[in-house]
Amino acid sequence: QADxxxxxxxxxxxxxxxxxxSSEEPAQAGLILGGQAKGSVVTALDDPTRGLANTSAFxxxxxxxxxxxxxxxxxxxxxxxGRFGSFVGGGxxxxxxxxxxxxxxxxxxxADSVSGxxxxxxxxxxxNRSRRLQWGLQxxxxxxxxxxxxxxxxxxxxxxxxxxxxxxxxxxxRRLAGVAYYxxxxxxxxxxxxGVRHLSFDxxxxxxxxxxxxxxxxxxxxxxxPSLDSxxxxxxxxxxxxxxSAFGATSPVVGQRFRLEVSPVVGSVNYTGVLADFRQYLMxxxxxxxxxxxxxxxxxxxxxxxxxMSPLFLGYPSQVRGYDFGSFSAxxxxxxxxxxxxVFDRLLGSRMLVANAEIRMPxxxxxxxxxxxxxxxxxxxxxxxxxxxVAWDSKTTPSFAGGERDFVKSVGAVARVxxxxxxxxxxxxxxxxxxxxxxxxxxxxxxxxx
Numbered sequence: 001q002a003d004x005x006x007x008x009x010x011x012x013x014x015x016x017x018x019x020x021x022s023s024e025e026p027a028q029a030g031l032i033l034g035g036q037a038k039g040s041v042v043t044a045l046d047d048p049t050r051g052l053a054n055t056s057a058f059x060x061x062x063x064x065x066x067x068x069x070x071x072x073x074x075x076x077x078x079x080x081x082g083r084f085g086s087f088v089g090g091g092x093x094x095x096x097x098x099x100x101x102x103x104x105x106x107x108x109x110x111a112d113s114v115s116g117x118x119x120x121x122x123x124x125x126x127x128n129r130s131r132r133l134q135w136g137l138q139x140x141x142x143x144x145x146x147x148x149x150x151x152x153x154x155x156x157x158x159x160x161x162x163x164x165x166x167x168x169x170x171x172x173x174r175r176l177a178g179v180a181y182y183x184x185x186x187x188x189x190x191x192x193x194x195g196v197r198h199l200s201f202d203x204x205x206x207x208x209x210x211x212x213x214x215x216x217x218x219x220x221x222x223x224x225x226p227s228l229d230s231x232x233x234x235x236x237x238x239x240x241x242x243x244x245s246a247f248g249a250t251s252p253v254v255g256q257r258f259r260l261e262v263s264p265v266v267g268s269v270n271y272t273g274v275l276a277d278f279r280q281y282l283m284x285x286x287x288x289x290x291x292x293x294x295x296x297x298x299x300x301x302x303x304x305x306x307x308x309m310s311p312l313f314l315g316y317p318s319q320v321r322g323y324d325f326g327s328f329s330a331x332x333x334x335x336x337x338x339x340x341x342x343v344f345d346r347l348l349g350s351r352m353l354v355a356n357a358e359i360r361m362p363x364x365x366x367x368x369x370x371x372x373x374x375x376x377x378x379x380x381x382x383x384x385x386x387x388x389x390v391a392w393d394s395k396t397t398p399s400f401a402g403g404e405r406d407f408v409k410s411v412g413a414v415a416r417v418x419x420x421x422x423x424x425x426x427x428x429x430x431x432x433x434x435x436x437x438x439x440x441x442x443x444x445x446x447x448x449x450x
Contacts, residue, residue, distance in 0.1 A: 249379030251449025269303030298351030
């Protein structure tokens with residue numbers, strides 16, 4: 001019968017005492033009853049060193065780390081036409097390490113050509129893990145291209161024409177830095193960073209003029225616009241990090257994470273960045289996780305709001321869902337004398353506070369609660385969320401400090417899928433609670449759960 005236990009006893013003293021083993025024919029524990037300790041297999045077992053090399057003849061030498069190629073990232077190639085003109089681009093990455101994994105070298109290169117700008121993005125990163133104090137170097141360049149687009153009608157040589165204008169803004173970010181990590185234990189470490197960063201800016205206006213009736217291109221003009229002065233910055237940071245979380249298929253499921261960081265910046269602008277990020281994951285019911293996060297980041301100091309630096313934006317999907325940049329329309333802005341958009345501008349600032357709460361579980365939990373793999377053949381996680389956040393600067397004050405900047409909030413549902421262990425695809429159905437004219441809508445991102 002299942003779950004039955006049996007107890008056996010020996011009452012006779014002679015059997016408990018045992019009998020001596022015969023010296024003439026040693027017992028062979030590997031033999032079946034009635035077997036004989038002879039044959040080629042028994043002979044080979046009696047001489048286990050036969051055929052092995054003489055270890056005294058081995059040459060010995062100290063270990064020397066040599067980098068070898070671990071893998072090549074999937075090459076990419078893209079081409080097309082968009083509102084800013086034609087574009088073509090591609091990239092590839094390589095990863096190298098030594099046999100013990102103490103030395104790691106990662107390289108990435110990407111080339112893009114957008115509307116006449118040809119940019120090279122590259123990253124070279126080295127990490128030395130041979131001792132407890134780990135250190136590394138980073139060298140990189142990253143181009144960023146954004147802009148605006150407008151259309152209208154006019155006249156050229158007395159003829160009606162259709163006019164398209166694109167303003168292209170380009171920023172090149174170059175940096176050289178050193179990093180260091182010192183773990184106190186498996187869950188807590190201190191991190192340091194110091195480097196030099198240079199940012200340059202370009203601006204260009206492109207105008208295409210088409211015949212109003214035939215659509216034929218009749219004129220094209222490209223004009224270089226005045227651009228912002230470049231920035232040269234010395235950067236540093238010191239952070240205390242703790243992480244006891246366990247990651248599921250798409251998100252952390254239990255444990256705790258926090259990061260406390262101070263990052264001063266000097267040079268063309270001077271400010272100090274302050275980050276406090278605390279996250280907690282509880283599992284009150286098996287496979288059901290309650291996740292919470294409270295995060296503050298701010299740029300403090302005279303240069304924290306320099307116009308050459310992009311302001312912090314609260315509406316990214318990783319912060320407050322339902323307020324994504326592309327989801328706003330001109331009708332939400334209303335009519336203001338200065339042309340501003342208050343419903344959008346409240347998401348910008350030099351400081352922010354974000355709070356998130358989420359309940360998450362594997363999609364198949366109700367059906368596979370007793371199975372070893374609760375996610376099933378396709379790792380899918382579902383959940384519901386509540387996000388809230390407020391952004392402010394030196395001229396405004398958040399509502400929790402008695403000011404006029406109120407929190408923006410959203411609720412919704414989320415689903416994440418792990419795509420072959422390569423990336424995590426997230427779908428949000430978000431309802432912003434502080435956009436009266438906006439209903440619930442879908443957002444799609446490649447993003448793991450916070």
